[in-house]
Amino acid sequence: MKSNFFLIIGLFSFSALGAENNISNSFNGSGSIGSVTINQQNYMTNEDIAAQERIDAALAYAYRQKSNGTPSKEANEKTLIAGMADEINKASGTMSQKNKLCKSKADVSANILGYDLDFAFRTCDELFIVR
Known part of the structure; x- marks a missing residue:
């Protein structure tokens, strides 16, 4: 039972890291999703x-x-x-x-x-x- 628990925790952490990497790649424009544009105002009138x-x-x-x-x-x-x-x-x-x-x-x-x-x-x- 303990080994299943550690296996589940290990798989969860690897999948979380993979998702984080995928999001990071897509925000950098190098992922499979393509470029992401964030609409944000960075100026003052x-x-x-x-x-x-x-x-x-x-x-x-x-x-x-x-x-x-x-x-x-x-x-x-x-x-x-x-x-x-x-x-x-x-x-x-x-x-x-x-x-x-x-x-x-x-x-x-x-x-x-x-x-x-x-x-x-x-x-x-x-x-x-x-x-």
């Missing part, structure tokens, strides 16, 4: 860069407020929204889509954390400018 600059400025503003020892409620809220916006900006999409997603997340966060929803929406509009 000028709008993405401009939005990231605004997000960084909002985070720097909040950090300066905290460093001065006078963090305002507004600065704390801006930090939360800018942090969300930073993650949103990493995704691909139009500024309009990112603005809507920012507002959606801000709405949920405002209900949970109790901050000013109008301020959150204005901040989303400042960070993701829709033209």
